[in-house]
Amino acid sequence: MSLFRHALVIGKFYPPHAGHHFLIRSAADAAECVTVVVMAADAETMSLDDRVRWIREVWQGEAHVRVVGTVDNIPIDYEDPDIWDGHVALMREALRPGETVDAVFSSEDYGHELARRFDAAPVVLDVDRATFPVSGTKVRADPAAYWADLEPAVRAWLVRRVVVLGAESTGTTTLSRDLARAMRARGGVHALTGWVAEYGRELTAAKLAVARGKAAMAGAELPTVDQLEWDGRDFALVRKRQAEAEERAARAGGPVLVCDTDLLATAVWEERYCGGTTVETWAAAEAQVPRALYVLTSHEGVAFEDDGLRDGEHLREWMTGRFREVLIASGQRWIEVRGDREERVAAVLREIG
Known part of the structure; x- marks a missing residue:
């Protein structure tokens, strides 16, 4: 049987972690119903x-x-009653009209005062973080240490995508593949x-097999x-499948995710195969x-190997140059690597840290 009719949980959840979900x-x-109010500042x-x-x-x-959000740009000062009033007013606005609260669940010392202002029971849990030794501040400072x-x-959202x-x-x-293997060798998360x-590449193999199947049927x-x-339509499918695969891997993996291409690269390949890139x-x-x-692999000093799914060596210099242009325009961090396999991996690992 529920002890309370309506419980309130508030916080920044910046980001939400195991301690928040315990609360x-x-x-x-x-409680019969719970309202979780996420309070975030614009900055x-x-x-x-x-x-x-x-x-x-x-x-x-x-x-x-029920989970709702409210923008809260009011400063924090537990000694200022006017500031308290401002925060509480935002919390009340997040509730449904006429809704009252009879319990406030919190993991902070201010939970007692907050409950008093709602005329509700204060349920204060794990203030010393003995049960879940984690905080949003700690997660933001070192996500890998609190990955679990x-x-x-x-x-x-937090994973570093290479x-x-x-x-x-x-x-x-x-x-x-070498980079992913090297990162896994570090152990832990x-x-x-x-x-x-x-x-x-997968789609290319499938399109070629389909085309050959149709040709064989027609003699x-x-x-x-x-x-x-x-x-x-092909590149719309590539965008969809590539983004889905990346999201699945980002959710299931560790603090670093290694991607063999992405949607920025897809834009360049669409330009190559279709003569232009769609909006x-x-x-x-x-x-x-x-x-x-971003890591750009240089074509210089690398022998061309035709595996049956490639256009030809004559395009490599143009493609490398075009990738450079796009990466510069993107404003994102990138390097170009040359040398043998070990030298390339070492160069990227130095950048990753």
Whole structure:
């Protein structure tokens, strides 16, 4: 039987972690309904919408838990009654009209005063962080140290994404795999380091197999890869599949994610195969989560190997130059690597730290 009718949980949830979910879970188990109010300032690096979405994802299966957000740019001063009034007014605005609270769940010393202002029971848990020794400040300072305390959606936001891109047969896949392997060798949470494959290559193999199957049925000559036709629908599919694969890996992996291409690279490949890049492709590339590092594999000193899915060596110099232009214009951090496999991996690891 529920002890309370309506419990209130408030916080910045910057970001939400295991300690926050312990608080919400305690309220959910003790009350008929729970309102979680996420209070975020405009100056903070994680958006209010993201924080609300992250918490809702965890509690979506419990209908009696409601998560709402409010912008709170009022300073913190527990000694100032006017500032207290301002914060509490925002909390009340987040409640439904006429809704009252009979319990306030908190893990902070201010929980007693907050409960008094709602004329509610103060339920103060784990103030000394003995049960869950984690805080939002600690997570922001060193996410890897508290990776186990974070839900998949928060991990996906915090993960450092390293993207390897380059022209055909310049070692992008080899380098990305080597990097993921090197990160896993560090152990701990880094043993979870994910690797995202290039969907465009998968689609190329599938398109070629389909084209050859149709040709065989018609008794025609089997086509080669350079005879495949590409259009905007193909690249819309590449964008969709590539983004989905990256998100899955970001949620499941460790603090670093290694990607063998991404949507920025897809924009360049669309330009190559379709003669131009659509507005939708550029928009998708610009909307990606910021990358920790882009790594461009130089074609110089790398022998061209035709595996049956490549256009030809003559395109590599142009592609490398075009990737440089796009990376410079992106404003994101990037390096270009040369040398053998060990030298390339070492160069990237120095940048990652």
